[in-house]
Amino acid sequence: MVFSVKTFNNINQLGLKELGNDFQIDGDRSDNPDAYIIRSQNLHDVSFPKNLKAIARAGAGTNNIPIDKATEAGIVVFNTPGANANAVKEAVIAAILMSARDYISAAAWANTLKGDDVPKQIEAGKKQFAGTEVRGKKLGVIGLGAIGSRIANDARRIGMTVYGYDPYVSIEAAWNISHHVRRVRDIKEIFANCDYITVHVPLTDDTKNTFNASAFAQMQKGTTIINFARADLVDNTALFEAIETGVVKRYITDFGTEELLNKDKITVFPHVGGSTAEAELNCAIMASQEIRQFMETGEITHSVNFPNMHQALTAPYRITLINRNVPNIVAKISTAVSEVNINIANILNRSKGDYAYTILDLDETDHTKIKTLVDAFEASDNIIRVRLIKGNK
Known part of the structure; x- marks a missing residue:
């Protein structure tokens, strides 16, 4: 699968190589990409495209990003603490x-x-x-x-x-x-x-x-x-x-x-404290690594609006959910899985404020059953975004 990334503010090209071959940068799909990588671009008056799943800020501060708006849309926002x-x-x-x-x-x-x-x-x-x-x-x-x-x-x-x-x-x-x-x-x-x-x-x-x-x-x-x-x-x-x-x-x-x-x-000074060639490269590398990890595995590192989430992907399929942090949501997720007769290999759920992120690894190879489960999650009022990630099996 090829992912689309739109960049702003002249992100260091060498750092963007960390995305790998499965990422198209500023290509034909840049009007509705999977991810943004930005520096100082002001996004407060921007309408997020429906497909946008992640924003990586190549720097520490995220004041130029409407965090609440992104969270409500199920968009994970990353920064690069320490890179500069x-x-x-x-x-x-x-x-x-x-x-x-x-x-x-x-x-x-x-x-x-x-x-x-x-x-x-x-x-x-x-x-x-x-x-x-x-x-x-x-x-x-x-x-x-x-x-x-x-x-x-x-x-x-x-x-x-x-x-x-x-x-x-x-x-x-x-x-x-x-x-x-x-x-x-x-x-x-x-x-x-x-x-x-x-x-x-x-x-x-x-x-x-x-x-x-x-x-x-x-x-x-x-x-x-x-x-x-x-x-x-x-x-x-x-x-x-x-x-x-x-x-x-x-x-x-x-x-x-x-x-x-x-x-x-x-x-x-004209906002040049972190503007060195080395810092810009480090920020681009870290932002690219965060986006690649998230898009390929659903894992989260250095997000400002969702908790860090790490779980090795060994199951045939992984579903990630961005959901409202409401009572019994994990139980309802588990029930939905059991109703389509699928076994849960691993489940990880963590919350941050009013929202939570769930990694659901499924011991199932039948794509029809997986599709049924995805449809059920997408129909839920408390689940904002559903992603299906295929494992290595």
Whole structure:
């Protein structure tokens, strides 16, 4: 079977090779594909084609995807956590070093000089850019996931004292964090103690405006804020006031808005933190692997709207179901199978919020009976999407 994939935003072609020979990329069926692979494409005003089963975001953030709308349509949304983590880490470390020495302003000033005596002008004016070293300074890292944990470890290696805050840190990330990083239980400890603060959390209702007037009021004067996560984590009105009063020495962000541009003590980068050749390739590879695994086996890895699901496909047929998370649904699924006299080889059901995903492996080779079962599932009010996958037997 050949699957159709539509891509957006110039996905790395080498990474797309991970899809394999059974995938047609941007071909004749791209108006009604099985899957999307995207980067920054905004899908909020897009009508999803009926055949669309999966969307893979080649990156970590999924704010450009209407998750609820996709879930209701039975579309599994994937992201690629960690694929660009090293790129963002390096960008943040660079931002810390540049801000400590004010390299950006220094370079801009040097490029305004004219005349045969430029060397003398430089020597006379360079004192205004005398900075500080980062060794011995305190860095607060909010969010200790794939990116934050790397920043914490590398900042410690260049001599910084690192505080880390993340009440939801995963076991995998925790294992990778140096024991020298000071884990704090209250974000206020970050605000009160750190010379530099960098944030690496998703944008949610709880994290929006993490940096607000109350947060800035707890900080010491001369704090540098670095935001390579999401624009709305910072309340700009409160930020401007904190800069005016000297609480914030510099704000460095990868998310530009008109009100932030050409402001003293604010440095705006054009969303390039994760934009390296290596990161784009890694994201494309991971997104392609996720789509291939899902389309060929029904297994799910790194979905943001459905649980991770892994079960080796050894039965003649596999049916996957996206269903509403209602009482007795598993029992009803099992009953439907028994009514067509089919034996269940394996069944796996997990829920996430109001929806659930079921992998149903069937010890049956009679395609007529399988088709009858698929029809029964498709007629159910609580089952949103049904997929039939043929095994190797």
